[in-house]
Amino acid sequence: MTAQATLLSVNGTARAVTAPGETRLTSVLRDALGLTGTKVGCDAGDCGACTVLLDGVQVCACLVPLAQAEGRSVTTVEGLAATAMGAALQRAFLHHGAAQCGICTPGMLMAATELLAANPRPTEAEAMASLGGVLCRCTGYRKILEAVLAAHGFLEDGRPPIMPAAGCAVGSRMPRADGLAKVTGADRFGADAAPAGSLWLRAVRSPYPRARFAFGDWAPLLARHPGLIRVLTAADIPGRNGFGIYPDIKDQPVFCEREARYRGDCLCALVSDRATLDAIRFDELPITWEVLEPVTLDGAPGGEALHARWPDNVLTTGRVVSGDAEAALSASVHVAAIGIETSFVEHAYIEPEAGWARRIGQRVEVFACTQAPYMDLEEVAGVLGIPQAAVRIIPSACGGGFGGKLDVSIQPMLAVAAWLLDRPVRAVLPRSESMVSSTKRHPARITARAGCDATGRLTGFAFEGLYDTGAYASWGPTVAGRVPVHAMGPYRVPAVASRARAILTSNPPSGAFRGFGVPQAAIAQEALWDRLADSVGLDRLEFRALNALRAGDTTATGQVLEHSVGLVACLDALRPRWQALRAEAAAANARGGVRRHGVGIACMWYGIGNTGMSNPSTMRVTLGPDGLVFHNGAVDIGQGSTTVLLQIAADALGLPAGGFRLVLGDTDLTADAGKTSASRQTFVSGRAAAAAGKALRDAVLLRANAGPEAKLAWDGSELLVDGRPLALEAPLEGIGRFDPPTVPLDANGQGIPYATYGFAAQVAALSVDMELGTVHLRRIVAAHDVGRAINPTLVEGQIHGGIAQGIGLALMEEYLPGRTENLHDYLIPTVGDVPEIECILVEEREPLGPFGAKGIGEPALVPTAPAIFSAIRDATGATIMRIPALPHRVLDAIGR
Amino acid sequence: MTAYRRPTSLQEALALLAEAPRPPLLLAGGTDVYPARAAGEAWMQPSDRPLLDLSALPELAGIEERADHHRIGALVTWAALRDAALPCWFDALRQAAAQVGGAQVQNRGTLVGNLCNASPAADGVPALLALDAEVELAGRRGTRRLALRDFILGNRQTGRAPDEIATAVIVPKATPGARARFEKLGARAYLVISIVMVAVVVEATDGRIARARVAIGACSPVAQRLPALEAALTGLPVEAAAAIPQPEHLAPLSPIDDVRATAGYRRHTALVLLRRALSAPAEARAA
């Protein structure tokens, strides 16, 4: 049966598409019509990224067969600007910072458009009902709701957003510099582009958590599928068949040799045209299996070794010891203890891993979504066995990362395929494959004890954390190193003994996930403070304020915190809200009913940048024939570094941020800015950007022979110094580099692990249905010391998004290999699950930071789950020990 | 290539179905069919089953009121149900419709597809069981009706013969003033599969319950009516209903432990939700 052309109208234009009738409308739009603004996050109706309007009604394009769109009208994000309300909504999204990574944005815009067409001034509840089917992992939804509710106000104003004047960028709510492409659907994510004629690559993965395997004869498969061009196995790797975060731990194979160590481990890859790949069945592959007993956290320590290199399965142990914690605890007037267990948490970025690679002579180029282009470059070079200079990484727009796109995924295998076949090769992971193969947040088993004196001053703290690091090292050592430093939280504790161990198992590799193990530890730590406060008879906020770190204090690692310790200021800001919310809760409880109301609080600190290790960044600003150019190698994964670093560089140089051309990420065109993780880009790359801007300013002033107060102006082609044009014979450049000063930790964890810390406290108000165990969040108030808010809108966006992930961690997210491997069964918060959030920005300037700024990416998430558990305890008296607090677990805890 | 057909009359569809060399998969809104395909594709298990698309069959469209029943055509979506002006005994079904998935799924997914998919957690089933609904099936030999409880045989199993198409749901009328309620429990606000759901339809005369119909979903392979509870409710004053449900009334249920909850929790919450659903509107959950 040959397919006939199907006629439909797309964005008002008649289109004829020749494809089988059952073809998903997503594929029609993206592949046949080139309208890649419609995104694919799951192909299963679960994420809503593919939302389009079909005759004005929102639908998931991934669930609509082409034939059912016949004769109908389809509107996609590309057609949005044609209507007044569509254009207004796009402006509202930009103004309110409603797009972060932007991968959910087209779907959000289309869902909202259905609503606004019928009802230009909806209520928040109506907006929620309309957006309920689109997941966003970045924004926490609040700014999206704001934008939708405000869209009608942008109808009149057709002008582009106002940009800050020279010297006024820092501190302004400048819209994202990369925002326009996100609201128009023009941004290019990993799956949105590939060289013409690209082949497709499909990884073959182990369905067993632990098994030995052998390949048989591939000839029959190749004969049955003549389009199948190549099967790549470990034997085909030209260089080192291993990758990993640490230079000395390249333990994860690109393709397994004989043994698969987790469900999702990659055995080999098939390369061909798309149709051939889609037709190949797993059971046709010549693989024989010997299934082995998986090793879990229960049996791993001291059990059968999973890697010869770590005979006891202990990957790393991190510890911090100061004073005699045991002695301090036994001498304490009040002592509290707790044991908790957390689950694997999936990053659930809405963009699955995707990209392409091609060989150009003796070089290779890889275009993919990533948080760490230079680390990808090193891995690709290592796997191909070629010099690093022969590799170019071009980061795509990154549809969310949260730590999950720090490790390479498809990059090495794409590079191997392109290198060997000398043809461009692309890949897009299906949602479930992304979930089974990628890293997770470490599940942790934590026991902790703390003591205080009769007045509530902390005396000692002991912490033991067992972190399931899964099949390969990934970021396990980083987690085990960071946790003991942070485990006691931002408090003065004279005696500390904290230890975290990363244990190898047959589970998915646990890696980096917003907070590197600290969020799990904070849950235990903050529960202890509530108990001690109650024992002493102190208000829970006051107990924390009493013990909070202050400038001049010495931490458990022996570091003296000289500046920018804003926790007390955060607590001071929260105090009136805390008291008011507690009064409201008490009044609600006095009225009775099945719901009990409670208010909780938690604090956090977070070291910015790598733990006791160099992590430099280099930025460059040039002025020459191609204009004023900011070469920025920091990848913006939605958090806003492209904008923030531009604001910093612009003010350091003294020109308006709107005048710069941006060159981003590409390793051939930008210097190494280090990875986008550890909340470091604002602080570390920000300092480098400030230095680069300043260096160019100095060069300009020198050339113009002008004094330091000279005013610069840029008209797009010419630079004016105090009104006089500057003649340039050669381009000028400013290069800035910064590496935060740290001192490595010794065997007892003594040293200066971080140059600066973010501080925060959050209050959560909620109610618990005492019969069902369901938790209803009412409000979260978040006070964060960010040093300086370079862009308050972006900072709030990070706080909202971090809180939403904290809510997921606390209440619903549990990745179970083989069971919750899609976004249907693995639940992340929807628009209805994030309550109203109030952000309070505390700005205790950090002298080392650019314009006083620190970081916010991870700090936003850390206190949320502990604050929620604190509130559940306040409402019900129950302590949650098994996390997430699914309704049946809450009810269980209440019953105990 | 997958064979795909989209006939434009029921007769043509039935002929295609009868003559197909391999039984095709019937397709309506696709909100179960496509996700199942994606799940297979992720593990290299592509489906090559032919598809017979029912979406262009006029005989399956629309909601119709007849003398003693309503006929809900097999292409009627959740959104159409949610927004339809229907008598009060449909309230539970319409509440279910408003809580299925998100707006996109409601706009595309059909009620009949939900029944035919026969998931233990199908939100459409309890409300229809409580209405004593029947499924209308068309085959080349004619049309028959099967009570819903006889139609859904087990997890993903129905009484539809391979050459039949489900054309509609038939919902007998209840007495005016009947009160119908649906309670769904899930672990998040939208896009959530039920942990437990409860539907009740209570008909009363002079303040006393003349007939109570109660069904529970996600607590057994097929949603169940609770006959003992229904009997216990009959004749009682309406206000007394909420206090009646007891653990022994749940005998027909056989809940399991899964990723969403434990069996014990399901039993417990089934009772809680039943009591809430049976309570008078004024006592509805305090905020």
Ligand SMILES: Cc1cc2nc3c(=O)[nH]c(=O)nc-3n(C[C@@H](O)[C@@H](O)[C@H](O)COP(=O)(O)OP(=O)(O)OC[C@H]3O[C@@H](n4cnc5c(N)ncnc54)[C@H](O)[C@@H]3O)c2cc1C
């Ligand atoms: C994101 C998401 C969220 C969801 N949330 C919920 C939820 O909260 N509650 C819930 O109950 N369900 C939920 N579902 C599933 C729900 O959408 C489906 O059960 C829907 O109602 C099925 O209707 P459909 O028209 O899409 O069926 P299809 O996918 O087209 O078909 C479903 C099944 O029924 C068969 N079938 C369809 N029509 C007929 C017919 N006329 N005759 C015979 N067989 C037929 C098909 O062969 C197939 O086996 C969700 C789905 C998604 C994707």
Ligand code: FES
């Ligand atoms: S891609 Fe369609 S809903 Fe996720």
Ligand code: FES
């Ligand atoms: S902005 Fe919504 S997923 Fe990234």
